[in-house]
Amino acid sequence: MKTNDLILQTVTKIIIFLILAFSLHLFFAGHYTPGGGFIGGLMTAAALVLLLLAFDAKTVNKIFPIDFIQVAAIGLLIAVLTGIGSFFFDVPFLTQTFGYFDLPILGKTGLATAVLFDIGVYLVVIGVTMTIIQTIGEDE
Amino acid sequence: MSLLHWAILSPFIMALFVPFFYKYFRKIHTGWFVLILPIILFTYFFQFISETMNGRNIYETVPWIPSIGINFSAYLDGLGLLFALLITGIGALVILYSIYYLSKEKEALHNFYIYLLMFMGAMLGVVLSDNVLVLYTFWELTSLSSFLLIGYWYQREKSRYGAQKSMLITVFGGLAMLAGFILLSIMTNTFSIREMISQVATLPEHTLFIPAMLLVLLGAFTKSAQFPFHIWLPDAMEAPTPVSAYLHSATMVKAGIYLVARFSPIFAGSFEWFWIVSSVGIITLFWGSFTAVKQTDLKSILAFSTISQLGMIMSLLGLGSAALHYDHLDKNIYMAATVAAVFHLINHATFKGSLFMVVGIVDHETGTRDIRKLGGLMGVMPITFTLAVIGTFAMAGIPPFNGFLSKEMFFTGVVNAAKLGIFNMETWGLLFPIIAWIASVFTFIYSMILVFKTFTGNYQPEKLDVKPHEAPIGMLIPPIILASLVIIFGPFANILSQSIIEPAMASIQPSLLGENGTYHVHLYYWHGWNIEIFMTMGVIALGTIMFITLLKWSKIYDVFPKRLTLNKLYDGGLVALERSSYKLNKFYMTGFIRDYLVMIFAFMIVVLLSSLFIKDAFAFTTTNSAPIGIYEVVLALVMVAATVAILFAKSRLTSIISLGVVGYSVSLFFVLFRAPDLALTQLIVETVSVALFLLCFYHLPELKLKPKPLSFRLPNLVISLGVGTVVTLLALSANGTKLFDSISSYFVEASYKEAGGKNMVNVILVDFRGFDTLFEIAVLCIAALGIFTMIRLRLTRGKEG
Numbered sequence: 001m002k003t004n005d006l007i008l009q010t011v012t013k014i015i016i017f018l019i020l021a022f023s024l025h026l027f028f029a030g031h032y033t034p035g036g037g038f039i040g041g042l043m044t045a046a047a048l049v050l051l052l053l054a055f056d057a058k059t060v061n062k063i064f065p066i067d068f069i070q071v072a073a074i075g076l077l078i079a080v081l082t083g084i085g086s087f088f089f090d091v092p093f094l095t096q097t098f099g100y101f102d103l104p105i106l107g108k109t110g111l112a113t114a115v116l117f118d119i120g121v122y123l124v125v126i127g128v129t130m131t132i133i134q135t136i137g138e139d140e
Numbered sequence: 141m142s143l144l145h146w147a148i149l150s151p152f153i154m155a156l157f158v159p160f161f162y163k164y165f166r167k168i169h170t171g172w173f174v175l176i177l178p179i180i181l182f183t184y185f186f187q188f189i190s191e192t193m194n195g196r197n198i199y200e201t202v203p204w205i206p207s208i209g210i211n212f213s214a215y216l217d218g219l220g221l222l223f224a225l226l227i228t229g230i231g232a233l234v235i236l237y238s239i240y241y242l243s244k245e246k247e248a249l250h251n252f253y254i255y256l257l258m259f260m261g262a263m264l265g266v267v268l269s270d271n272v273l274v275l276y277t278f279w280e281l282t283s284l285s286s287f288l289l290i291g292y293w294y295q296r297e298k299s300r301y302g303a304q305k306s307m308l309i310t311v312f313g314g315l316a317m318l319a320g321f322i323l324l325s326i327m328t329n330t331f332s333i334r335e336m337i338s339q340v341a342t343l344p345e346h347t348l349f350i351p352a353m354l355l356v357l358l359g360a361f362t363k364s365a366q367f368p369f370h371i372w373l374p375d376a377m378e379a380p381t382p383v384s385a386y387l388h389s390a391t392m393v394k395a396g397i398y399l400v401a402r403f404s405p406i407f408a409g410s411f412e413w414f415w416i417v418s419s420v421g422i423i424t425l426f427w428g429s430f431t432a433v434k435q436t437d438l439k440s441i442l443a444f445s446t447i448s449q450l451g452m453i454m455s456l457l458g459l460g461s462a463a464l465h466y467d468h469l470d471k472n473i474y475m476a477a478t479v480a481a482v483f484h485l486i487n488h489a490t491f492k493g494s495l496f497m498v499v500g501i502v503d504h505e506t507g508t509r510d511i512r513k514l515g516g517l518m519g520v521m522p523i524t525f526t527l528a529v530i531g532t533f534a535m536a537g538i539p540p541f542n543g544f545l546s547k548e549m550f551f552t553g554v555v556n557a558a559k560l561g562i563f564n565m566e567t568w569g570l571l572f573p574i575i576a577w578i579a580s581v582f583t584f585i586y587s588m589i590l591v592f593k594t595f596t597g598n599y600q601p602e603k604l605d606v607k608p609h610e611a612p613i614g615m616l617i618p619p620i621i622l623a624s625l626v627i628i629f630g631p632f633a634n635i636l637s638q639s640i641i642e643p644a645m646a647s648i649q650p651s652l653l654g655e656n657g658t659y660h661v662h663l664y665y666w667h668g669w670n671i672e673i674f675m676t677m678g679v680i681a682l683g684t685i686m687f688i689t690l691l692k693w694s695k696i697y698d699v700f701p702k703r704l705t706l707n708k709l710y711d712g713g714l715v716a717l718e719r720s721s722y723k724l725n726k727f728y729m730t731g732f733i734r735d736y737l738v739m740i741f742a743f744m745i746v747v748l749l750s751s752l753f754i755k756d757a758f759a760f761t762t763t764n765s766a767p768i769g770i771y772e773v774v775l776a777l778v779m780v781a782a783t784v785a786i787l788f789a790k791s792r793l794t795s796i797i798s799l800g801v802v803g804y805s806v807s808l809f810f811v812l813f814r815a816p817d818l819a820l821t822q823l824i825v826e827t828v829s830v831a832l833f834l835l836c837f838y839h840l841p842e843l844k845l846k847p848k849p850l851s852f853r854l855p856n857l858v859i860s861l862g863v864g865t866v867v868t869l870l871a872l873s874a875n876g877t878k879l880f881d882s883i884s885s886y887f888v889e890a891s892y893k894e895a896g897g898k899n900m901v902n903v904i905l906v907d908f909r910g911f912d913t914l915f916e917i918a919v920l921c922i923a924a925l926g927i928f929t930m931i932r933l934r935l936t937r938g939k940e941g
Contacts, residue, residue, distance in 0.1 A: 031897040034816035042824045072921050096907040098896030112896050114906040124917040128924040139931045
């Protein structure tokens with residue numbers, strides 16, 4: 001008997017955007033309210049896991065044709081590069097700074113270099129979680 | 141670097157060139173090239189005799205590790221010169237002998253001469269070093285090169301056994317000696333022996349004095365084959381005979397004698413030194429000569445004879461130390477013992493060296509060293525026989541050879557010792573002449589066995605592998621030289637007294653120098669009808685009778701049980717050591733991780749609990765504690781219930797779910813204690829790990845799928861309760877003793893001002909302590925890659941199939 005996952009798949013299609021949006025919110029709000037790269041990354045990964053549960057691994061691979069090991073590696077690279085970047089300003093490794101800018105749409109916004117570092121964390125967490133789950137899932 | 145330093149180092153430099161000589165001049169025996177060096181060195185050292193005779197000592201120093209006071213300082217005085225002459229002189233003769241003894245076609249000559257040169261240099265370094273640590277360095281080099289020389293024929297099992305045995309025993313002593321040297325340098329604040337001697341007045345009161353003395357003596361006794369460390373010497377006879385002649389009769393075994401003589405000025409005044417050195421020496425003398433009689437192998441006889449003679453020299457050095465207590469007397473009779481020691485040292489080197497060479501000739505020409513097969517060689521090998529007679533008669537103490545004179549002086553020493561008024565010698569002193577006399581009788585017997593069983597009696601050519609004939613002249617020259625010295629040093633002993641013995645005495649007993657700073661030693665070959673001459677006559681008479689009736693009384697050797705010999709003790713000890721360490725390792729290295737965990741946790745409990753109570757560190761106050769609310773209590777109860785459920789769950793699924801309950805309650809605790817970031821992360825991480833646990837559970841092999849509760853083990857209960865208690869106690873005391881305020885107020889102020897963030901946790905993670913985060917994400921990457929490779933790269937998959 002072929003199982004019919006229609007409800008699950010439909011709900012997933014809607015809810016995944018909510019989860020992704022929430023995870024992005026968690027990520028970007030991290031500097032001011034609870035959240036940040038780690039929890040944001042986990043939440044994004046959770047969205048992808050939900051996709052994996054509702055559809056099979058092949059479909060997910062078609063939608064996101066990404067090698068998640070590379071995602072983790074890129075994340076690590078970004079984190080290291082933000083640290084090295086501080087050398088150009090003649091300050092110690094991983095020194096962060098911030099400033100307030102008037103952006104066209106958003107108005108006055110605080111931008112911190114720490115967010116760049118957090119992007120690294122975010123990507124590593126997604127990459128690591130997805131690598132582990134995919135590897136175990138595809139194992140026989 | 142002075143010439144003296146180069147003289148010490150020259151054998152090492154020469155050893156570097158030996159392989160080239162061996163490789164490029166195959167036609168010429170390598171020994172000829174090597175021979176040049178000891179001859180040059182001997183003549184070089186010979187010219188110093190006039191210096192030391194006049195009391196002028198040479199001191200040259202080169203910094204080696206000056207920051208900690210280790211200098212390569214060479215010090216040439218009477219004692220050092222005597223040994224240097226022995227080393228180079230006998231070294232030259234032994235090398236000449238070895239040229240004829242070792243075949244250039246069959247033997248690995250380059251190895252032999254490299255080891256021998258190494259040994260010669262090391263030995264020169266031992267006797268000429270003033271710095272104790274440099275002395276120790278050379279001392280260990282002698283042990284090492286002796287090890288290599290004993291194991292020269294490494295294909296033979298017995299050679300390897302003997303080499304290992306000598307290595308273990310002498311290195312054991314060497315390390316003890318190093319400890320003694322370090323104690324000495326702690327007491328005196330210097331590494332120089334001369335400076336130690338200059339501080340000798342204050343040393344005996346020091347608490348480290350006796351330990352230092354015992355440790356130094358341990359080194360000397362093991363090296364000089366004193367009882368009970370003598371057992372390595374007979375087994376070292378597996379070495380080629382030139383090695384036995386050189387190392388195990390003339391030089392290396394005298395390193396211990398040298399050490400005792402060298403440190404006499406420091407230690408000899410004490411009661412313990414006198415007793416230990418003289419009684420160990422006299423026991424060794426008796427035991428060596430007693431055991432030598434029952435040996436059937438010529439080299440074994442000589443080995444035990446060497447042990448016995450070294451014991452004699454040692455006991456003379458001990459007895460001579462009594463002289464220090466009688467410095468008010470004009471005619472100090474106890475000094476005679478030290479003179480006898482130095483004189484016998486020279487004599488022993490001459491006759492024992494020649495005897496070893498004679499035995500080597502017999503071995504070389506007949507193919508055996510077993511006295512039961514030998515006999516009647518007198519007619520075949522007349523020169524060798526003559527040499528053997530001279531050597532053995534000197535050893536037995538028969539006039540007109542030098543051994544007679546040193547034996548007389550030895551008897552004088554022990555007879556004087558019996559008259560000593562100090563150190564309780566009134567009661568025990570009489571034992572010394574008695575034991576010495578009995579030992580001399582046995583010495584006489586084995587000397588006679590050595591010469592008469594080999595050279596007289598029935599000629600048994602059928603028992604020999606080769607047809608014996610006289611040795612080549614080159615092989616005979618070295619023993620002839622030594623034998624002529626044996627004869628010359630007998631009646632004309634006084635040529636030694638001024639040139640060699642007096643300067644050596646000045647080094648051994650510097651506090652007893654006469655008015656003009658020198659000794660006056662005069663050796664009389666004939667000293668009238670006194671007790672010593674009657675003792676010698678008794679030795680000869682009784683010895684002759686016992687030699688003739690040897691077969692009748694030699695059964696007494698069987699009375700002594702074979703199981704109780706020192707060799708059995710050594711072998712058994714080694715086996716027991718190996719076995720017990722194997723058992724010990726087997727006992728605690730079980731291979732079960734639960735046993736190791738028990739050990740780790742038990743250790744943790746013991747260390748933490750004991751330090752908690754010894755330091756009286758337990759403190760419990762409620763002043764820092766916050767009030768406990770109803771939510772915390774309820775949540776804690778839930779957690780405890782879940783934890784208990786894990787322990788008593790029948791199925792694994794229950795355990796996993798309970799673990800999930802614990803994890804979610806922890807995240808609720810985070811909520812209660814106002815840590816939203818932690819709560820979020822904990823929730824998701826807990827979910828993921830529970831899912832992973834379920835995955836593991838699902839894949840458990842079906843074979844043992846019988847769900848059963850945790851089996852009960854009392855030690856596990858005790859240990860887990862212990863760990864829980866200890867950690868709780870520690871946490872309570874840590875909370876009770878907060879010594880300073882937290883630094884968190886800084887983060888509260890700075891997180892917005894300096895980092896532009898309001899989420900303090902996140903600011904700390906990415907900004908203040910971003911470095912930690914960087915490596916935490918690296919850890920995550922490594923974990924992911926690990927899982928990926930473990931699952932994808934299963935190289936054994938096909939094989940197990």
